[in-house]
Amino acid sequence: MTWWSVVRFLHVLSAALWVGGQLTVSLVVLPLARHQLDAERRGRMLTAVGRRFGMITGAVFLPVQLATGVAIAWHKGVTWASLAEPGYGRILAAKLGLFCAVMVAAALHGWANGAGHRRSARALAVASLIGSIGIILLATALPAT
Amino acid sequence: MLAGVAVALIAGLSGGLALLIAQVPAPVAFTEQHGPLMALGFLGTLIALERAVALRHRWAYLAPALSGLGAVALAAGAERAGQLALTAAGGWLVGVYVALLGRRLSCETALQLAGGLAWFAGGLLWLAGRPIPELIVWFAAFHVLTIAAERLELAHVVFLRTSARGGLVGAAALLGAAAVLSLADPGLGARTAGAAMVAVAAWLAWYDVARRTVRGSGLPRYAAVCLLAGYGWLATAGALWIVTGLSTGGYLYDAALHALFLGFVMSMVFGHAPVILPALLRVRLPYRPVLYAPLALLHVAVAARVIGDLTAIGPVRTLGGVLSELALLLFAGCAIAVARSRAGHDRKAPAVNPLEVRIQKGPQPLTPPRPRASWHLRANAIVLAWLGLTVAVALAGEALPAPRWLLIHVFLLGAVSTAILIWSEHFTVALLRARTPGRRGSLTRLALLNVATVAILYGVAAGPWQLAAAGATMAVGVVLWHAHTLISLVRHALPGRFGHVIGWYVCAAGALAAGGVLGGLLAAQVGHGETHERLHAAHAQVNLLGWIGLTVLGTLFTLWPTVLRTRMSERTRRASRAGLPLVAAGLAVAVAGLVAGWRWIALAGLVAYAAGTLTALVPLAEAARRRRPHTGAAWMLGASVVWFEIALVADLVIVATRPAGEVAAALAPLLPLVLVGFIAQVLLGSLLHLLPAVLGGGPARFKENAALLERGWTARLAALNLGVPLLALPVPTPLGLLGWALVLAAGAAFIMLAVIALTRARAAEAAKAGVAEGAKAGAAADRPARDREGRGRAWPAVAGVAAGCLLTAAAVVVATTGGAGPQTRVTATGVQTVEVTLSGMSIRPSVIEAAAGTVLTLRVTNADAQRHDLRLATGERTPMLGIGQSATLTLRPLGEAVDGWCTVAGHRAAGMTMRIVPTGTTAHPADPGHTGHSATGTGETGMTGTAGETGTTGTTGETGTTGTTGATGMSGASRPLDLAAPMSPGWTPYDAALEPAPGGTEHAVELRVDDKVVREVAPGVRQRVWTYNGTVPGPVLRGGVGDVFTVTFVNGGSMDHGIDFHAGANAPDGVMRSIAPGERLTYRFRAEFAGAWLYHCSTMPMTQHIANGMYGAVIIDPPRLPKVDREYLLVQGELHLGELGSDAQVAKIREGRPDGWMFNGTAAGYDHAPLTAKAGERVRIWAVAAGPSSGTALHVVGAPFDTIYREGAYQLRESDPGGAQVLDLAPAQGGFAELVFPEAGTYPVVDHTMRQAEGGAHGLFKVGAR
Incomplete structure (x- = not known):
């Protein structure tokens, strides 16, 4: 148990919070809202949920994730060149790429929601969710050594 | 008491798990007493408890208390005490029944008394030292009699004539007799008990009210489903007991037991729980549809378990066992969740479940059945998914086992067969103007075919061949069922102009049935060498020419004139009637000829088939003469037919010029031609034509969509059809790649246009729905509109899922493609410096070749994200290199092969090895006795101790022992073993007990x-x-x-x-x-x-x-x-x-x-x-x-x-x-x-x-x- 395990713990915890939050919203909150609320209340509620989640993403998730992620990479001795190497570097690079794509999708989702493009917003939300599950897949594929 | 129940359940379950999976640790008592714990400790206690509640006397609770205690004792390892307590519980239960009988004399209580007596007797025999397998009949009698009686009592199977009641009493008496008989002859007793169980099952299935209530809804229906399924298992178990006599030992015994105790008894528990639990625990367990989930899982699990036992396929029975335990836990979880959730619902709608209200108050009119076309649209999503998977398989390439086979079968068996199943039924209905057959049947067939496909794909590529064979059997069954449905549609339809088409579909289904059987044989590896090749050839021919070819031809009769926008030729019907027998008979003869290896018979059959297709094509050609093809769809369909004919001719030539054993190999190059030129093109052509019609939206939209889809069709057509010959002909690689590029570009262009059309159609529909919603207020209009909105809402989700999956797939591909790095070979000559890179858990180059005598200098660079070194078998070594550091090694003049590896713990095992070989020798060791297998490049570590993260440099001695000095500290033979030391926690011994030989020869x-x-x-x-x-x-x-x-x-x-x-x-x-x-x-x-x-x-x-x-x-x-x-x-x-x-x-x-x-x-x-x-x-x-x-x-x-x-x-x-x-x-x-x-x-x-x-x-x- 070193400080590095604390850093890793924060990294994993924050990822769990974000992906788990998305899953909870998609699988629990949205269907229930759809069934139990009328259109107007639903809209208000969903907007509120989206706003709050966006705030958590921006205020907690992103800073923690970036800081701990960079720290871990530094600890592991990852260099720009090593990102191209097959194995750890390549998987990490793919994971980072996917992370960026997911962030873009999430950001676009927020924009589309605000601009009233409900369908695109929904598609983007789902894409970002699936993508973040993909990130976890890649994270588990990173060799532990 | 309930604690006893819980202990028994947990101990019994974990014991069962440990029996199935050797790695699961469990106390010996759990595994040895798995049977008694489950049958008496868990179920017996529950039953006794329920009876005690019914009697409402305090003393009656002693029975469940005793058996609960017995279960705890048994689980704790106090075998004797457990036996005593459980037997006493049985005795006490008999007393309870006698008291109940005194209260009211009834048949069911008498039966239950008999059941209790069986428990007691079985317990006494157990105490007397009889082995458990001989007691099974007694315990089975206890369960079966108790449950049958409970059905009599709970379900109030009233209006029974005495004679009918006599049937059950007779069966029960037979069961009792069987138990007594088992004392003398266990085998005979078990067989008799089996017969009695079948009789009880039949009686229950016949008289139980469940047969009626299953048509109802809600809880009664759920309970009835549980009961009927349970009776099915009881009958199955009885049959197994009759056949095996429980004596053959091994897995058959397991199958017979679990069919009864899991399949029958647990199903009964599931069914009765919503009724009994309230009485027992004073917790209401309202019915929710979610309760079906554990039920379905249980039955799937028991089926897997029994099949796994019967076929002795370890993984399947393990899976079955694990799943059934999951089912029990899931049921417990659902029950708790449902009981809990009740509180919340009560406030809103007391006593009645809102779901039921909706079902009952919302009869048919409010939820109009969705139009048929929409159902087909959605079913086509499966086809799209398979197509996507095909692309994925193509991209994954060599990473998968059997990539070529997988690619072909994911496409043909997954996408194409599913599409045929959907559309041939749809066309049949449309052409015959018949009543649509039950949607449930169609969906079941579709689901079964897909399950079968997955089983085949997995079974052939990775799993046991039995799985693939089972999948093939299932696919054959599905397609025969499909054929039967089509035939019955024809029978019930009015005579029409298009009935003849259905014959083609039915024959196609027959062809797949034959092809599936051949495929199953291939998967089972029946026949080797030439036989295998012949089967292979026949399999390919009958599936491609029969299943796909016949379906396409049949469809073209009506589709082709429509595409050309001309009327159907007068001669169509005659041509079809004449062509079909030729084609079908020809195909049958050809397949028989190929299987048997008679080349000329096969050729004759194929000639007949070709003649048949030509006959069938005559009216199509006539239509084309009358109206020149002028649309993209028409051209594509036409081109695909041409490719089909070309493939057929090539096929004829191949069959004519080669012995049957070589046909399959010779056909392989034709495959792209058939797959892309014919099948894919037919698919694209039909979609091009059908999609605008399917998308609907009025004439204007239709035209718009058609125009959109046809955009640039000439270029696409040309690209596709230029690409096909490049794929099929033996051209140089760049040209072959060009062919792929052309074909894929044409396909992708179509898919893109189709997606645009689909999105536009959805948008238009949604807009319309919005208008409808706004215009018509009120509940009645709201429903359909919302329905449509619901369907529309699915599209963004699907698009999102697709986009997410694509992104992830791309990332995974990037992550896993490592280039050809690790396999690189470098050839060095003279005095040489070779760059060696350590990265990604490998050493590159992994093989250096040099002429003997070369003085090599290795410049070793650590480009990885962690520390590595390189050590050579000849003794040279680099220091531990930090990230980015380099070191130089100069070797002695090269003599024999030298191995190199990284000495960091575990890295050699992970593949960080290299080898320097003198030119001319292979990379593999010439003298295995000397170098062992360390040369295969895999690396073997000895100890996997808990070596520290860094700094574990290899210890080297004169002998060259290079171990990672692990914490276990074993270095060679220097230290004697400490045999008295404890084994590590979690260690399980190899089971020395020898199972009797399984039955069969x-x-x-x-x-x-x-x-x-x-x-x-x-x-x-x-x-x-x-x-x-x-x-x-x-x-x-x-x-x-x-x-x-x-x-x-x-x-x-x-x-x-x-x-x-x-x-x-x-x-x-x-x-x-x-x-x-x-x-x-x-x-x-x-x-x-x-x-x-x-x-x-x-x-x-x-x-x-x-x-x-x-x-x-x-x-x-x-x-x-x-x-x-x-x-x-x-x-x-x-x-x-x-x-x-x-x-x-x-x-x-x-x-x-x-x-x-x-x-x-x-x-x-x-x-x-x-x-x-x-x-x-x-x-x-x-x-x-x-x-x-x-x-x-x-x-x-x-x-x-x-x-x-x-x-x-x-x-x-x-x-x-x-x-x-x-x-x-x-x-x-x-x-x-x-x-x-x-x-x-x-x-x-x-x-x-x-x-x-x-x-x-x-x-x-x-x-x-x-």
Whole structure:
């Protein structure tokens, strides 16, 4: 148990919070809202949920994730060149790429929601969710050594 | 009481799990008492509790209390106390029933009394020392009678005539009689009980109210489903009992038992729980549809379990077992969740579940059945998914097993067959103007076909072939069902103009049935060499020409004129009627000819088929003459037919010019032509035509969509059809790639346009829906609009899922493609400097070739994200290199091959190896005896100790021992084993108890090499071993004289391996050959001689392969082998510690200096997990000496042997006056010894070669009192 395990713990915890939050919203909150609320209340509620989640993403998730992620990479001795190497570097690079794509999708989702493009917003939300599950897949594929 | 129930449930479940999965740790009591814990401890307590509640007397609660206590005692290991308490509970329950009977004399209580008596009697017999298998009939009688009576009572099966009631009483009496009979003859008793169970099941199924309530809804329906399914299992169990008599032992016994106790009893528990639980726990358990989930899981699980048991496929039965435990837990979870959730709902809608309200108050009118087309649209999503998977498989390429096969079958079997199943039924309905057949049937067929497809794909690519064969059977069944549906549609339809088309669909289905059977045979590897090739050819022909060709032709009769926008030719019907018999008969003859190997018959059949297709094409050609094709769809369809004809002609030529055995290979190049030119093009052409119509939206939209889809069709058509010949012809690689590019570009362009059209259509629809919603207020109009909105809402989700999956897939592809790095070879000449890079757990180049005498300089750079070094076998080494650091090594002039590796713990095993070889020699070792297998590039570590993260540099001695100095501290043989040390927690001994031979004379086994397992080979010492199926010794094969063993031998290891069964008689050249990693072979032998036989790896150097763990035993029972109380098997082998294949270890093996000796893979293992027996019991100890170099002198301290059977003959029989002290076996010999332990105590079993006994060939028998 070193400080590095604390850093890793924060990294994993924050990822769990974000992906788990998305899953909870998609699988629990949205269907229930759809069934139990009328259109107007639903809209208000969903907007509120989206706003709050966006705030958590921006205020907690992103800073923690970036800081701990960079720290871990530094600890592991990852260099720009090593990102191209097959194995750890390549998987990490793919994971980072996917992370960026997911962030873009999430950001676009927020924009589309605000601009009233409900369908695109929904598609983007789902894409970002699936993508973040993909990130976890890649994270588990990173060799532990 | 409830605690007892819970303890029994948990102990019983974990025991069951441990029985199935060796790695699951569980106390011995859990596994040994799995049956009583579940049957009496859990279910018995529940039943007793329920009865006590019914009697409402305090004293009655003593019965469940007793049995709960008994369960706890049993689980805690107090066997005797547990038996006593459980039996007493049975007795007390009898008392409860008598009291109930006194209150009201009724048939059902009498039956239950009989059930209670069965429990009590069974318990008494148990106390008397009868083995549990002989008591099963009693316990089964208890359950079956109690439950049947409960049905009588709970369901109030009233209005029964006395005669009907008599039927049940008669069946019950038969069951009781069977139980009594089992005292004298267990087999006969079990068979009689089976018959009685079938009778009870039939009676219940016939008279139970469930048969009526299953048509209802809500809780009654759920309960009825549970009950009826349970009766099905009761009948199945009865049939199994009749057939097996419960005596054949092994898996059949398991199947018979679990069909009853899991399938029947648990299903009943599920069904009754919502009724009984409220009474028991005063917790209301309202019905929710979610309760179906555990029920479905349970039945799937039991089916898997029973099938797995019957076919003796280990993974399937394990899966079944695990799933059924999951089902029980899931049910418990659902029950708790449902009971909890009630509170919240009560406030809003007391007493009634809102869901039910909706179902009941919302009859048909409010939810209009969705239009047929929409259902088909959605079903086509499956086709799209398969298409996506096809692309994924194509991209994954060589990463998958059998990539080519997989690609073809994912496309044809997944996408195309699903599409045909959907659309041929749809067209039939449309053409006949028939009533649509039940949607449930269509969906079931679709689901079954997809399940079958997955099974086939998995079974062939990775799993056991049985799975693939089962999948093929299922697919054949589905397609026959499909054909039957089509036929019945024709029968019930009015005679029309298009009926003739259906004949083509039916024949196509017949073709797939034949093709599926052939495919199943291929998957089962029936026939080798030429036979296999012939089957293959027939399989391909009948599926492509029959299933796909006939469907396409049949569809074209109506589709083609529509596409051309002309009327149908007058001659169509006649041509169809004339063509179909020709085509069908021709195909049948061709297939028969190909299978049998009659080339000319096959050719004649194909000619007839071609003639038939030409006949059928005549009216199509006529239509084309009348109206020139002018649309993209028409051109594409036309082109695809042309490709079909070209393929057919090529096929004819191939069949004519080659013997049937070579047809399949010759057809392979044609495949792209058929797949892309014909099938894909038909698909695209039809979609091009149909999509605008399907999308709908009025004439204007139709035109718009059609125009959109047809955009640039000439270019697409040209690209596709230019690409096809490039794919099919033997052109240079760049041209072939160009072909792929053309084809894929054409396909992608269409898909893009189609997606745009779809999105536009959705948008338009949504807009319309919005208008409708706004215009018509009110509930009635709201529903359809919302419905449509719901469907529209699915599209963004689907798009999102697709986008997410694509992104992830792209990332995974980027992550996993490593380039061809690790395999790089560098050839060096003269004085050379070679750049060596350490990165990504590999060393590049991995092979350096240089002329002998070259002075090599290696410039080693660590480009990885962690520290590495490079050490060469000749002694040169770099310092530990930090990230980005480099070092230079100058080698001596190159003599023989030199290995190199990274010395950081675990890195060599992970593949950080390299090799420098003199030019001309291969990368593989020329002298395996010297270098061992360290040259195969896989690297083997010895100890996997908990080495620190860094700084574990290899210790080097004169012998070149390079171990990672692990925490276990084993370095060579320098330190003696500490056999008295405790075994690590979590260690489970190899089960020495020998199962009786499974029934039947044919045994199929899969042996899979796993040479990366790490096992505890001596107390506290873990070492990598090479194994069959992950254990040392490998699995035991047991059978009788004359039995046939079919062994599928799979090399799942990292180097070449083989197998040699001493029990068989086969030429070694074929079956005992070494096979490379990933390969498999089928080793079939008939065990002509009795004995205990060795099997072992047949790959050189065998000393190492055997010493490292690749051996096992085949037990062939001598005829009339007497039954004994216990049978154990000890396979003795040597233990050579150290890095496998290292010089030091090899030297020890070659010089015969083992570090220890092991019974069943662990030195002194049975000192720590003693074998058990009881005084006075006859115990048979089978033994096989695996060596490789030392035999055994097996001796049991304190108990002489009275029977010795050694190498196929009795040396000493029980009736002889003499005795024996040792069973002596030279390496590879086997036999058995029998003894009777005189009294309770601890008896060592040793190899009386004392140094071997003290080196670990030592175990204990814990003999309990009788």
